[in-house]
Amino acid sequence: MSDIPQVERQEMEADIVCVGFGPATGGFLTTLSRALMNEDGTPLAESRVMPGMPPQVICYERADDIGFGVSGVVTKGRAIRESFPDLDLSMIPMAHEVTEEKVAYLLDPVGASRKCGAVKVAEMAIKPFARDHAFELPYIPPFLQKHEGMVMSIGQFNQWVGSQAMGTGLVQIWPGTPVAEPLLEGNAVKGVRLADQGVNKQGQPEAGYMPGMDMKAALTVVGDGPVGSVGQHLDREMGLPEGNHQREYAVGMKMVVQLPEGCELKPGTVLHTIGYPEPEIFGFLYVYPDMSASLGIFVPSWFDNPVRTAYRYMQHWMMHPYLWKHLEGGTLRSWGAKSLQESGMQGEPFLVGDGFARIGEGSGTTNVLTGSGVDEAWASGVQLAEGVIELMKQGKPFTRENLEQAYVSRRRNSWVQEEAKQAAKARDGFTLGFIPGMMGMALSGLTKGFLNMPGKSKKPWERIPRIEDYFKGVVSEQELIKLRKECQAKGASLHDALMDRAGWPEIPHDGQLLVSHQDALLMGGKVVANPGYADHVTFADPYACQVCAEQVCTDICSGQAITVNPEGGAPLFDREKCVHCGACLWNCSKPHPDDDERTNVQFRAGSGGLHSAEN
């Protein structure tokens, strides 16, 4: 007889169920909630599940708070301002108009960056014009400019938007509720299944087992981001449109820092950097009204270093003289990480189908050319809401054809699509290297996508080189064997050891801004996972992990939640530390046994991972 408790799976119905509360769903719920009741007090349409009532709209969010957010953002905010024509930024904590923009190329004051000959020559040429080992670009191309835009904390923005939407009483947003998967009948989506509770790490029922509820709905709005379980599930089931792929990602690691007394930076200042600590790593610093700043780096998928912990790179970046003069004496307020889906239009999934629509980053809205995603995500949510309102008014069902006509056609005819087209091939040059990549970005941006640098995209596991090859000439193979053995015994990744060996100085921890990775996790981000859920990171083929020499997942892991197994074998996973950034999903050097477009790491719905709402 089975020990598995027999607990009936609950089932409920709503009219619209949304997955994930971010800017895209914010735009959707804001627009929809304003239209659900007519001015005469009658509902826009009658709820199918609660006759006589307006449509029942429910949104599920995995994190413990709707203020979950991990990005300092600079955005032109065109779509957001359209939704809030009288927007007073002082109403949103940590938001401010852009007052100053700079793009700086950072030279290497340490001498440890791995730069190719051409980059070194270029640096020699600009060195006479550099101050604080940095060269500020005299001109910012129009496609990168954010004048008349705003800086803000996405966590605070989400809180503000969520309160506005819920304040109408017409939509519900439920945090702390991970959604496991869509309910599929063929290719039609009939709702979602919430994650099981009362299970062990392997997902097996234990005491208090409660199967995740089935929430059925006529329309499922999928806005769960680039690593969301529902979006990923749909992609696996349906594939991507012909020719599309999602191979381009970046890990963004960020902090909110209380700037020191006397700091000269003004609220609304936007700094972007390139060139350091490695040429491929981009940096940003946005100054908020209360003299705090959101800052961090992006480690892109085309950074071909098999050991690539963003955290230490971020610390070296912060200590660059160009930035450190503003930051020294500051205090860490919060910390977080997130991966970004940067394939844009090339990574666009099927946007709609019977009973579902995709919005936001998971639907390919991020524009890598303009360095923008929040506003585009918001716009996609608004476009879907407008389409849904139209269909409800006409009493039409949420079929693929109707959603194509009502939502997709709006998106195709909008600035989001026009700019996405210009950006579609902007990144291709990076597959050839840093310089071709930068030239390609400029070419695409200045010709509005008419001319592009060619390049062939590779799958993540095809790109990542052997450690021995990457560190050839710096670390001998024998030394690498010794280091690997020492690190494995300590359960540590190779990253720090190899960075030390490559000449990167030790970080002088000061306990307030320069702190250990684990302290950043404790001080800056709440990542406690609720008990009773299964591990959300698993390895498809543990044997492939056992024999994997790189174990990039342990190096890239933003929260040090995936660690080298001292006993050998597949890496260990500690979900109490996982910040749900999803970096492991694509930073894996081994293909998935069933689908070589994916890697050997599997990422599904999980509890916890809430970052500070200040991010």
Added chain:
Amino acid sequence: MSNEFHIVVCGSIVPDPLQTLEPVQGAKGPELKNEMMLPAVLDPWAGHALYEAAELAKQNPGSKVWLVSLGPKAKLQQVMMNIAQKVPFELVCADGSASGFTDSFEVARILSGAIEGIQGLDKSKLLVFGGWQSASRGSGAVMQMVGEMLGITEQFQGVDKLAPGADGSLEVLERIEGGAYQTSVCSGAPAVLGWATGELPEPPNNPQVGMQNMRLVMPALQQAKPADLSGSSLSFASVELPKQRRETRVVKDMALDDMAKEIADWLQE
């Protein structure tokens, strides 16, 4: 035979204790820096009381649970989205500061007033629950004063267990000094119980419970009246958090004895 209770739980929100908290001087006295921006959670002490109340109501058919909360309604709304999925209750909300710097007497006055205003509340069945203390308000005085203002003389603090008898009596296990317990019996409701940690874990999310609760939570929040906390005669000379510095190491291969020795050495430093 089962008892019917009208259980009112007093509980509000506190800043997530894992966030960095810093006292600053605000326009109306001391406050926590960026408090309104920090994530908030239900005060863990009140949480214990709420989960015990829900279980007691479940065991005694006909019983009902209200959660009376003094807090800024925008933040309450966010926390309620999560809490409402755990146990059934009806929210009564007073819109005002939940800061630990507000006077306990003023807080008790608002809470008792809110309890008095609950429609259909039967005082003969009333059990007032709350946290023995609070994560933000550590005086442990609010529940006593709420009881006094409501005229309830049966009061228990540091409660870990409540067992109603068939005759309506209440057997209460209270924490007393020295890690010991005291068992008391009173004849029955009304009574005030300031809970310690109780015996129940945090319930898992139950979306069906959430659906039922939210239909009442949203109107309650919208109807919340501003709470007048201006009558305080309390003044603060200074406020500060304990100075602390974390030095964290992750160690996976250390013997327990070595670990103990290192901690002992550190304590002696």
